[in-house]
Amino acid sequence: MSTQPLGGHAELSSRIGLAQTARHSFALAGRGVTKFMKSPIQLVDVILTPIISLLMFIYLFGDAMSGGDTDGYLRLVVPGVMVMAVFQASVGIGASLCADASTGIFDRFRSMPIARSSPLIGAVLADIVRYVVCLATLVVLALIMGYRVETGPVASLAALTLLVGFALSFSWISVYLGMLIKNPTSVQGLMTILILPLTFASNVFIPRDGMADWLRAWSDVNPVSLVAETVRGLLNGGPVADSLFGTFAWMVGVIVVFFPLAMHAYRKNAA
Numbered sequence: 001m002s003t004q005p006l007g008g009h010a011e012l013s014s015r016i017g018l019a020q021t022a023r024h025s026f027a028l029a030g031r032g033v034t035k036f037m038k039s040p041i042q043l044v045d046v047i048l049t050p051i052i053s054l055l056m057f058i059y060l061f062g063d064a065m066s067g068g069d070t071d072g073y074l075r076l077v078v079p080g081v082m083v084m085a086v087f088q089a090s091v092g093i094g095a096s097l098c099a100d101a102s103t104g105i106f107d108r109f110r111s112m113p114i115a116r117s118s119p120l121i122g123a124v125l126a127d128i129v130r131y132v133v134c135l136a137t138l139v140v141l142a143l144i145m146g147y148r149v150e151t152g153p154v155a156s157l158a159a160l161t162l163l164v165g166f167a168l169s170f171s172w173i174s175v176y177l178g179m180l181i182k183n184p185t186s187v188q189g190l191m192t193i194l195i196l197p198l199t200f201a202s203n204v205f206i207p208r209d210g211m212a213d214w215l216r217a218w219s220d221v222n223p224v225s226l227v228a229e230t231v232r233g234l235l236n237g238g239p240v241a242d243s244l245f246g247t248f249a250w251m252v253g254v255i256v257v258f259f260p261l262a263m264h265a266y267r268k269n270a271a
Contacts, residue, residue, distance in 0.1 A: 016115045024118035026111075032126025046134035047094070049083040054141055057081065058108075064098050078142045079159070079231040080204030082135060083224055086167035087199065091191040094174030095126050095184035102182075106266070117263055124171055132238065133163045150237045159234035162247065166227050169251035170229060172258040176250060179265035198224045223250035 015025075036042055046114050058070070059075050097120070100106065109119045173194065177187045201218055202225040208216050219225045226246040233240035 013257075016102060016113075021115035021121075022120055023113040025121035028122025029125035032123055033129055036126070036129050043130060044083070045135050045198075046089045046130045047137050049133055050081060050138040051141055053085060054081050054138065054145070055076070058145065061205075074145060074147050075236050076207065076232070077205060078138070078147045079235055080136055080202075080228045082159075082163055082231060083166070083228045084204055085134050085138060085198050086131050086163050086236050087170060087195055087224065089130050090131065090167045090171035091174055091188055091195070093171045094126060094176070094178030094187040096183060097123055097178035098168070098174060098184040098187050098243055101179070116142050116267065118261060120175055120266060124168060124175060127171060128164060128168070131167045135160055135163060136167075151235060155234045158257060159231045162227065162230060162234070162244075166247065166251060169254050170223075172255055172262055175260045176262040176265060179262055198222060202228065221246070223247065226250065 054077070058074060100123075106119060107128075110116070172189065174191050177190055181190070182186050202213060202222045203211075203219050204224060208219050210224070211219060223246075226243045229243040230240050230247050233243065234239060
C-alpha cells in the first residue's frame with residue numbers, strides 16, 4: 001500500500017514542466033526571503049565584510065599600492081571589491097543547505113508533488129537578498145568615501161545586475177558542496193580555498209600592467225578579473241565587450257557543470 005502514493009508522486013513529478021518548476025522555485029524563494037526578513041542577523045556578514053574590505057584596502061594599503069593616487073585607486077578598487085564581496089557572499093548558500101539537510105526539511109520537500117530541483121533553485125534565488133544588501137552597503141560606503149560613477153544609471157544598473165548574476169552562477173559550486181559534504185564548516189573552508197586564489201590572483205586590487213607575465217596571463221582568463229574589468233567599464237567608463245563575453249562564458253560554464261552535479265548529489269542524498 002505504501003508504494004502507491006510514492007509512485008503517484010514520482011509520476012506527478014515526471015509531468016512537471018518548466019513553468020511549474022519556475023512557480024515552485026519562486027514560491028520556495030519567497031519562503032527563504034521571509035526567513036531573512038524574520039532574522040536579519042543572517043545578513044550581518046554581507047554588511048560587515050564589504051565595509052571592512054573596502055576600508056582596509058583604501059586606508060591601510062591604498063597609499064602603498066596606488067603611489068599616492070588615492071582617488072585613482074578608489075576607482076580601481078571599488079568595482080573589484082564589489083566582485084569579491086558578492087563572490088564571498090555566495091559561500092553561505094552551501095553551508096546553509098548543508099545545515100538544512102540535517103533537519104529533515106528536504107525529506108518533506110521530496111514528499112511533496114513539486115519539481116525536484118525547486119528546493120535548490122528556490123534557495124539560490126532567495127540569496128539574491130544577500131547580494132543586494134551586500135552591494136547596497138558597498139555603494140553607500142563608496143559614495144561616502146568619494147567614489148563617483150562616471151556613466152549613466154542604465155550602465156550602473158547593468159553592472160549591479162551582472163554582479164548578482166555572477167554570484168548566482170558561482171553559488172552552484174557552493175550548493176554542490178553543500179549537498180555533497182555533511183559538515184557546513186567544511187563547505188565554507190573548501191569555498192574559501194577556491195575564492196582566495198581567484199580573488200588575489202586577479203586585477204581586483206592591482207592593475208594587470210603591474211603583474212608578472214605569468215600572473216597577467218592567468219588574470220586575463222580569471223573569472224574574477226573578467227567580471228571586475230566589466231564592472232569597471234560599466235561604472236567608470238571604458239570597453240566592456242571582450243571581458244563581458246568572457247564573464248558570460250564562465251557563468252554559463254559553471255551552471256552547466258555544477259547545476260547537474262548539485263542535483264545529482266541532492267537525489268543521491270534522498271536515496
